[in-house]
Amino acid sequence: MNIAERYIRLAHGIDAHVPHFIDGYSGPQEWADKTPRSPAELLKEAQAFLQAVEDVPDAGRREWLGTQGRAMHTHARVVAGQQVPFAEEVRGLYDIDPLTAPLDELDSALKAFEEALPGTGSVTERLERLRDRVALKNDDVLRVANPILHELRRRTLDLYGLPEGEDFTIHLVTDKPWSGYNWPLGNLQSRIDINTDFPVPLPGLPNLLAHEGYPGHHTENAHKETELVRGRGWQEHQLQLLYSPQSVIAEGIATNALDMVMPEKEVQAWLTGELAQLSGLDPQDILAFQHAVKAREDIKHISGTAAVMLYQDAQSEDEVVNFLKHYNAVTEERARHSLSFIRHHRGYVYTYTVGHALVKKYVEQHGKAGFGELLKQPVTPSGLSRQ
Template identity: 55%
Template sequence: MNIAERYIRLAHAIDAHAPGFIDGYGGPQEWADRDRRDPGQLRREAADLARRVEDVPEADRRAWLTVQVRAMQTMTRLLDGEQLRYSDEVRGLYDIEPRRADHAALEASLQIMEDALPGTGPLVHRKNALRDRVTVPPSALLDVTAPILAELRERTRARFGLPQGEGFSIGLVSGKPWSGYNWPLGGLQSRIDINTDLPVTLTALPDLMAHEGYPGHHTEHSTKEARLVRERGWLEHHIQLINAPECVVSEGVAMNALDAVMSREELHSWLTGELAVRAGLDPDDVAAMLRVAEAQSSMKGVSGAAAMLLHEDGRPEAEVIEFLSRYNVVSEEHARKNLEFITQPNLRAYIFTYAVGSDLVRGFMASHGQDAFGRLLTEPLTPGQLEMQVPVA
């Protein structure tokens, strides 16, 4: 049995105990064996796989498999009943350090938002009032999204290239703990879902479509399938795991996707011009919401900090909801939606992939230029390699 088959079979065995561990799979169906085995047996299989990875001849393939299998070992330890400190769980699954918030910086960001929001009264009320004026109703979402995707796809194709035959479907869902999701389906295809439980603003749509589609998750998954699976025969890339270091790089790519193909000036002009007209919104309201979004971008670590309060420090949920409400500047209802994400078993440690991944990828791009983004779409780089600033090939 080759290394890819062992890796994929073990992933399915883990998923049988922890549904959702596999985010997407497009490989041989005979490898998708979900027969439940004893967690102790899975733990031994993960240790054996780690030893076999040491013999993989290709250095870049071996480095990627090493951290991925280490995450599998962490998962099997948890399944076998071992109690890990929350911060150790994050390290073991994602090969990163969980971060705590700088309260002084958060308070400074609140003041920036205070100055950016029009009107008087409580900050969250002013933000929600502005948000409501730039919200795209669910009935119009797909119509407004279509030209955004078309523009982002063309820019991605021109700058980085796209595999022949790639594509995805898009739909609206509810009852989910996330705002949008890309489901890798294999065969260069994926499905993008937009959650309509909470308002979707026009100003958020280009970033959401870049994040989930072009040149974010869909682009990365389909490009790596074409380059790594079809060209190099590394069949382990048929599968995507939700609790593994690959997600740190993937979320880092997605968090920086819009900046990789469009300048902030272009985005501002597009949103306050063509897209505002298409959505039937006041360009001045759109411009004001852009200023608020810019102010809030410095507060991207709030959810991770809340997760540390809850899982590491054992603080009560009421205190965590108050923290989320204050620093995300949202209603209690919205804060409870945030809490739902960080308490979901497969997502509770995942929350750090966004902020940490974003910073790692942004640092990599700053050191090596925008063309370095193309490497992240095609090569199996790890969080540790980005931290060490691997040289451009």
Template identity: 55%
Template structure:
């Protein structure tokens, strides 16, 4: 049996015990075998697959499969009842180190926010009031997103190319722990869902569309399917796993996607100009929201720190909610949505893919720019490979997008 078929069959067997482990699949239906086997059997199969991967002749393919199958083995250990520290769970699934927040830096960010936020009252109230003034109504979201996607697609096509026949559909959902999601469907197609449970601001919409669509998740998945599956015959890339190192790279690509096609000044001009007009919002409010986004751009590790408090330290839920409210500067409703994410079985360790993946990709881009981003869209790179080429201390990774 081919290594890709073994990999895909084992993934589906794991998913039969842990639905959601597979994020997307577009390969042969016969390989999507969900015959239930006990976790100990799956654990032995995962160990055997790890050994077989060592015989893959192509180094690039082998290195990627090594970390992916290590994650599968970690999943089978968890399914078989093995107890492991939360940090080891993160390392085993994602090939990265979980991070704790720098509380002094977070407090400094709050002081910066105090100076930037307009209005009177608490930080949370002032931030919420500004957010409400730049929120796009759910009934307007798809209309406002349309010109954003058109511009992002054109720029992505010009800079990186797009596979012929790629595409996605977009819709609105509710009752989810995330803000947006890209579902790979195979055959170069995706479905993008936007969650309307919480407000979607105009200032967040270009980043969201870049993250999920162009040149983020959809672009990466369709490009790798076209080049790795259809050209090289590496059929394991028919499959996307949620709890595996590929997500660290994928989220790093998506978090940096808008930067890859637009400068900060271009985004600011776009938001306060044409997009504010399309959305029917006050450009001055939009400009103020952009300044707040800049002030909070370094607070991205709050949710991961909260996950460490909850799962590593055993802090009570009330303490974790207070932490999220204070450092994300949100009310209890928003904090509970954050908490919902980090308590989901498949997402509790996933939270670190955003901040760690973002930093790894920024470091990789610092030395290679546009060509390096193109490699990330086309090549099966691992978190460890990105970590090995980070800039030296004092280097200048790419600037966070607002």
């Protein structure tokens, strides 16, 4: 049994115990074996896999498989009933440290954000009113998304190339804990879902579509399928594992995606010009919303801090909701929606913030060509942090 097959069989064994661990798989179906294995058997299998990885000759492939293998070993420990402290869990699953924010820094950042919001009333009321003024009707989301995707694809093709035959479909969904999702389907195809539980604000739509599509998740998956699976025969890349270091790099790529194809000032001009006209929204409201979003960037690590409150400090859900309401300046409904994501995904919340910082730093050092490398080459969070 080759190393890719061992990797894929172990992942499917864990997925039988950890729902949604496998985000996408397009390899041989005979390897997708979810025959029930006991926790003890899984733990033994994970340990044996880590030993087998040491014999992989290619250093980059060996490091990537080893890091992914340690995540699966951590899952196996949890499944086996071992008590793994939350910080150790995050390090084991994602190859990163959990980051939190001191309350005095959050208070200062929240005050600056409040001063940037127009109007009167509480910060939450002002933000909700402004968000309502720039929200798209559900019937308009896909219509407005079409020209955005066309332009993002054109720029991605010019800067980073795209494999021939890549494509995705896009759908509106409800009752989800996330705002958007890319489902990798294999054969260079994806499905992108946009959640309409809350109205979709126009100023966030280019970033959402870049994140999930061009040059984000869909682009990375298509390039790695082409370069690694078809080009090198590394079949482990036919598998996307959600709760693993792979996601730190994926979310780091996706959260930086829009900046890699369009400067901030150009995004602003696009939104207040062509896209405002297309959607029938007031350009001044769009500018005010963008200004508020920019001011909000210093309110960092809210979800990560909330996760520590919940899983490490054993605070109640109501305490966490109040924290999210206050520092995100959102309604109770939105705060509970955020809590449901944290409940559902635990330490995954760190993939966005830590992944973003790692990829941004790498691009600052290596330019957009470095971003193109990350789209095509297997890297680990700790490996990226060393560069």
